[in-house]
Amino acid sequence: MNTATPVRFDNVNVGDALPALDLPPLSRLTLALYCGASGDHNPIHVDLDFAKEAGMPDVFAHGMLSMAWLGRALTDWVPLAALRDFNVRFAAITHVGESIRCTGTVTEKFEHDGERRVRVSLATTNEAGVQKLLGEAVLSLP
Amino acid sequence: MIDRKYIGHTMPPFKVAVEAGRLRFFAKATGQTDPVYSQDEAARAAGHPGLPVPPTFLFCLEMESPDPAAIRNLLGLDYKRLLHGEQGFTYHRMAHAGDVLSFEQRIEDIYDKKGGALEFVVRKTRVSNQRGEHVAELRGVTVMRQPEKESA
Numbered sequence: 090m091n092t093a094t095p096v097r098f099d100n101v102n103v104g105d106a107l108p109a110l111d112l113p114p115l116s117r118l119t120l121a122l123y124c125g126a127s128g129d130h131n132p133i134h135v136d137l138d139f140a141k142e143a144g145m146p147d148v149f150a151h152g153m154l155s156m157a158w159l160g161r162a163l164t165d166w167v168p169l170a171a172l173r174d175f176n177v178r179f180a181a182i183t184h185v186g187e188s189i190r191c192t193g194t195v196t197e198k199f200e201h202d203g204e205r206r207v208r209v210s211l212a213t214t215n216e217a218g219v220q221k222l223l224g225e226a227v228l229s230l231p
Numbered sequence: 232m233i234d235r236k237y238i239g240h241t242m243p244p245f246k247v248a249v250e251a252g253r254l255r256f257f258a259k260a261t262g263q264t265d266p267v268y269s270q271d272e273a274a275r276a277a278g279h280p281g282l283p284v285p286p287t288f289l290f291c292l293e294m295e296s297p298d299p300a301a302i303r304n305l306l307g308l309d310y311k312r313l314l315h316g317e318q319g320f321t322y323h324r325m326a327h328a329g330d331v332l333s334f335e336q337r338i339e340d341i342y343d344k345k346g347g348a349l350e351f352v353v354r355k356t357r358v359s360n361q362r363g364e365h366v367a368e369l370r371g372v373t374v375m376r377q378p379e380k381e382s383a
Contacts, residue, residue, distance in 0.1 A: 112262065119260065126253065126260035128294040131310070143311040152315045153290055157261040160286035164265075169283055169325065176319035176370075 096167050098198065098205040098230040107193035107209065110162040114188045115150055123154045150183035155213045155222045162191040163209070167228050173206060177224030187215040196225070204229045233306050233341050233350050233375070242302065242336040247295040251328040254282045257291065274327075281328035289326070289367055290318060293334055293356055302338070306352060308375055316351065317372035323365045331361040339370075350375045 117135075124135045129151055132139035140148045156177050163172065183189060190213065197208035211224040251271070258268040266273035267283065274282045284292075303310065326332060340353040356369040 119262075122256075122260035126256040127291045129291070133311070153287055153318065154261065156318060157257075157285070157287045161261065161263055163286065169285065172286055172320075172322050174319070174321050175286055176317070178317045179315055 096230060101195055101207055103195050103198060105195045107162060107166045110158060110191040112158055112189045114186050117185060120148060123151055147185060152179040155183055159191050159211050162193060163226055171228045173229055174227040177222045180223050181221045183221045189213050189215060235341050237306060237338050238341050240338045244333055244335045245296050246331050246333050247292045249284060249326060249328050249330045251282050254328055257288055279327055284326040289358055289369060292332060293369060312376045314374040316374040319370040321368045323367060326366050333359045348377055350377060
């Protein structure tokens with residue numbers, strides 16, 4: 090939820106960390122719910138038989154579930170309407186049982202299209218610090 | 232090998248209605264507890280005309296294509312060997328429950344790495360609303376593993 094005091098461009102510095110978002114250990118129920126809610130019905134994320142046939146030891150998370158969590162971390166910090174760009178690379182698979190942390194760091198402050206914007210680097214990591222998603226976002230700040 | 236002739240190919244455009252129930256379900260599935268994403272009153276109190284579409288949900292709406300397998304079938308991609316490599320969004324304006332969004336997909340690029348062991352398909356999708364306003368652009372990179380080429 091957004092804090093009462095909006096994040097302002099003048100109060101943000103390169104190197105500032107966004108509040109981290111910590112997720113509970115990933116459950117199969119979450120994968121089933123995300124399968125239905127997202128409309129991504131690829132069986133590899135929910136059907137163990139299919140996953141094994143495809144050469145995977147188990148079902149695993151949709152990359153876009155982790156990106157949705159990163160989106161939550163962003164919109165916990167700034168209003169949804171502040172988002173201009175949001176890009177990720179899916180670097181490693183997120184497994185059932187892993188506890189994922191979403192983090193972000195301000196890397197640049199600039200002006201574009203008459204707006205004051207910040208660039209934020211983003212990552213999701215498991216409890217061992219292994220990076221799963223890497224990305225960045227551009228946000229417009231008042 | 233994926234036929235490079237499909238670079239620049241556009242898919243038939245389609246429209247998808249943004250439904251409040253799906254947005255509530257998505258909020259639940261992603262652990263989003265901010266009531267702005269699930270309760271009409273909270274959304275309106277925050278200045279939205281209806282439940283807002285969260286940052287990545289446009290990708291889900293894109294999957295509501297009347298034929299979600301259209302690009303896979305066109306390019307001959309095997310479901311079991313596909314990975315989602317990258318995903319990006321550029322936002323121009325917000326979308327809300329009740330909007331009807333149009334999706335125009337284009338195959339932007341096809342290329343390979345590691346001697347063909349990995350092939351990449353870049354898809355760009357333009358999203359506009361029922362007023363013809365530009366809402367967003369999506370960029371997705373799908374990776375196809377070609378295991379028989381991995382030793383090459």
